Amino acid sequence: MTLPAINVKKLVKRFGTATVLQDIDLEVPEGKVSCLIGPSGSGKSTLLRCMAFLEESSEGMITVNGEALGFFENARGERERLPAAQIRAVRSQIGMVFQQFNLWPHMTALGNVSEALKTVHKVPKTEAEDRAMAQLKKVGLENRANHYPSQLSGGQQQRVAIARALTLSPKIMLFDEPTSALDPELTGEVLNVMRDLAAEGMTMVVVSHEIGFAATVGNQISFLDQGRLLFTGAPADVFAKPRHPRLEQFLDTYLDRGASMLV
Amino acid sequence: MTLPAINVKKLVKRFGTATVLQDIDLEVPEGKVSCLIGPSGSGKSTLLRCMAFLEESSEGMITVNGEALGFFENARGERERLPAAQIRAVRSQIGMVFQQFNLWPHMTALGNVSEALKTVHKVPKTEAEDRAMAQLKKVGLENRANHYPSQLSGGQQQRVAIARALTLSPKIMLFDEPTSALDPELTGEVLNVMRDLAAEGMTMVVVSHEIGFAATVGNQISFLDQGRLLFTGAPADVFAKPRHPRLEQFLDTYLDRGASMLV
Amino acid sequence: MIFDPNVILKHLPEIIQGTGVTLALWIAGMAFGIALGFLVATTRRYGGKATNVVLAIPVEILRGTPFLVQIFLVYYGGPFAGLSLGPIPCGLICLTVYSAAYYSEVFRAGFAAVPHGHVEAAECLGLSRVQIIRRILLPEMALIVLPPSVNLAVILLKESAVLSIITVPELTTTISAIGSQEYAFLEAIFLLAVIYWAIVEASAKLGRIAEARLSTFRFSAP
């Protein structure tokens, strides 16, 4: 077995006194699509945000391609924070796509995608914009480059957000419910872009209510409930013979409404 | 055939120069559940709002249990507005439930439900509250009577909204995407209340993305696209052999994702 | 009493000068106030909890007391504490500090109004804190802070009339002196009202133009 792209070990996350994640152990295989499912408030977003170091975990370790993210265990077995430069280096391997897109409203699509290249990597303007344009083309938006976010549909905005995350050539992409803020008819275009990415072998972690996507594209599905990881396995195992009663109950609420469609 | 509860004839609705509804003919059968489906922007909400006289149609006629709503055709065949009192009388047969619930935030659940009885119908306070309480009980919220909307979950708020519409004993209930502002896990409780209503023989018109609900509870399904009513029929006809190519395409986006769940 | 426009014409040079002093003090006080206020707001946001609380104290004191009392305290009390300032420096300093307190709150609200996700998106892409402030927060909140800033500017212009009480030779001082010198009280008060009103209307108009320019890229919030 190759090294996992992300390795989460004994992760605990507390907000104040509330424990939101409890002893999470998870291996995200390289080049595969891992999906996180679970009821609202179960900790999916928090786990994903820990992987992006947008939240600092309270205990445990996360490694990205073998390198520690944020914290490491020193010689005396204590948890210690890494220097900022090193955190930035590890983090640069990760791209994140948010539920609310979080495009910067004062920049055009092209501006959004090229910004980090220009400010962070000091790439000359024309080169940065060429590279940004290439990414926009990839998500099918080359003809929307000069539109501001407010002039784009939700699906288009989310695709710009994906292009933005891709420009820095991350090795891993994290998606937090990338389609749940979209109208049902607009989710398709975003899911297609994600399918393409998966086909190219991008390592992806996707929090999603789109069980259809999880079932068809996901290589691994993890089920979280009340801050605990109750199940991790192949999609077939999840849908074919749900073992854990809580998972069964969770899927019921979906299958009930999904299945009735075919009555 | 009995008189239809709502009869829409040659309805046209324009906003400025844009024609949003074009030649709509629709009969809503009494005691049955009619569902309106269609892509975003197709005019579903506008049609429903015309039935509630929240929008004034530009051409055509709507009758409610045989009585003209808003406009009538006079002796010379001209369209004429009815007097306000008459509009109010016809409209009082209709209850409306909105996507965003639209509960009044400064009143408790009980206040919301009893308000119209008290102010509009001058029912004494205690009687009004007794009747309101009975409605709250019906939607399973008798123990939440003194909560303000902000203290209720989305599903509970929507049930209060349904109770509010029911207190005035309408003959017809209109629902505009009653569950689409709710978390997936919370839609169930609202759909159950609607199922109960349907079982009691309430005439209902439901705009919904919940194709599962439409398929199992609906007696008639109408498909709108770009302001035109392309299809009206029984659910079995809609799902079994979609004829119209646009309808087929529309359903595909749902079925694709719904079906894959069972893969 | 009859309205005599000749009084105004006769003293036109002084009136123009007084207007100039008012405008200069107002604009300078505001410019320094905006700079200081921005500094306070960023320090409060990024300086940790303790700094935030410590800085809240002067801000709240300045916002909770009348400008007039602040001027009196500095102008008449200052010398007893070894701070002897002439009317104009005293006026300018008071106006600066007073506006800084209010502007810092405007900026704080501005920072808070930028969705946190926009900052997180920038963090994920490796932008540094300074880059995030400069490239994301500032331009994004410009539109949000513009209307309250214009409002505040108008309030400050009007507060600057209070400086007449410590003899700063600004508009109110000048015109009321002319009024008592010429026994032309009606003309004086009327003229004061008109000039202030004109400046306020002009700045409000400018503010609206700036807002329209800024919001071209944003038809509606996403």
Next chain:
Amino acid sequence: EDVLAKVKAAGTLKVGTETAFAPFDYIDAGEHAGLNVDLFAEIGKELGVKIEWVALPWEGVLPGLEAGKFDVVAGPATITKARLERYRFTVPIAEATVAILKKAGAPISKPEDIAGKAVGVGKATAQLAQLTEFSATLPTKVDIREYPAFNDAYADMAAGRIVAVANSLPNIAFVAKQRNGAFEVVLPPFGKKTYFGFIGTKDADHASLVDAIDAALLKMKADGRMAKLQEKWFGQKFDTPDAVKDPAF
């Protein structure tokens, strides 16, 4: 409509003044006090009315009189030619000749020594006019600072922003006495001999009222009450004329 009749009918005489002009009007530990308070108490007795005080900043006092906010102004104000054209003054109640009050220790021993120095004076006052005139006769001009009220000028002198204040002798004598040691009066007065009077309007309606106040003041002068009050507030009495028809300037 005759104002005297109106005042008598209402039973109150409204008097406008500024309360930052010791010893005529000032706030002593929160209470309005001064020569004016005592004088008007007597005038009130003579007229058989109560006195109602309206205290405003000096700039607001004369407009207030013209607007009819009160019947007469206590002030008092120096009787000058320009003012006589617009207002009617009562019988003089004190001398108003201008002198210099300096900060103790300041190198000023005679009025001319203020040349080139910062000197405070009330804005739009007769004292300002005299100081300006005096300054013009000196080799280097005086740096004249105008204040809304004389109290502000005294406060600034205490604060060290100015070294002297030009004001009428009775006022500065009182201030020097009050702030024993901090301020000193520079003698002799440099100004022309002038007098203080209360101010009324010239219109016919007010004539009877000002006449009645004049009569009351003359009566007090005759029976020694005026002199006693001057002693009380200035530490000396003044020899004032019964009327000033032709002021020095």
Next chain:
Amino acid sequence: MSFKLFFLLLKAAGWTLSISLVSILLGFALAIGLSAVLLSSKRLYRAPAELFISFFRGVPLLVQLLFIYNLLPFIGLNVPSVVAAIIGLTLCTAAYQAENLRGGFESVPRGLIEAADMAGFSVRQIFLRIKVPIAMRLTFPALVNEAIMILKSSSLVSVVGIVEVTKMAQDLASSTYLPIELFSSAALIYLVICWSIALIGRYTERALPGGVK
């Protein structure tokens, strides 16, 4: 500084408080009327209200007070000091509050009105039972702010002859030569009052039922 001086300041604070309070209440009543006019669809009705607001928001309160005190007598309205002070503060705050309320009325979500419409409410019932309470709730924080502003602005009413806290401190400072102590005490008194208003405001706001989300 003696306690006696502080006590005098406190007594003067009575004027500060009472004048501000009366002005806020009167101003609010006037503001409701003004905002109703502002929301009218007829330009002819709106214009005078807009002019009123533009004047009272565009001219310093100091000048407004002088205007009212010294110019009203020329049109035959000779008002005493207290009345002039209250009129000045009232008109000024009404202009600001009317704008706030207009904003509040405009941001009552349409859906809440439609829901009332569906239930058969009359226009008047919708205004009284739905719009007013919700608009009040929405503008409440702005209202509390405005109360604080007026309280601070009341330091200017000495120009029409009211001896409130600031003027008292000024008078006392000029006879006692204790400006630091007196003006600091005045500042303290204002702070205590303003913070109390803010605190009560926040408490009341939390106690008020449901804001619009």
